[in-house]
């Protein structure tokens with residue numbers, strides 16, 4: 736931690752420490768696994784980052800449990816993802832898994848990732864979908 740944390744930090748610290756140790760575990764497991772597991776490893780890291788941002792987002796926007804000062808500080812520290820949270824505030828993006836999945840140019844078919852397609856539509860189109868390749872998302876359409 737670079738600068739001193741605003742008051743209220745001690746309340747969220749235990750949970751953030753928990754996320755930290757999960758990340759350390761994933762990083763530690765990396766070297767012992769074969770390269771075939773590379774994607775899975777990346778997905779785990781992305782999932783933890785997602786959950787941590789989600790936690791901060793909920794504390795500030797839903798539960799109003801932390802101050803604006805603390806919220807901004809957590810964003811500056813990179814503990815929560817500012818850009819991802821900005822998306823969650825938009826209609827239709829409330830459950831977005833990661834920014835990669837809406838970056839059109841980078842996905843395989845030049846369109847939004849399949850994880851963004853609502854379950855109902857997948858079923859209608861008879862499309863089998865389990866996990867997306869970008870972050871291992873199981874589906875993050877707002878209507879699901």
Ligand SMILES: [Zn+2]
Pocket residue numbers: 831832833836848850851867872873874875
């Ligand atoms: Zn997704």
Ligand SMILES: [Zn+2]
Pocket residue numbers: 832836848849850851867868869870872
């Ligand atoms: Zn995706």
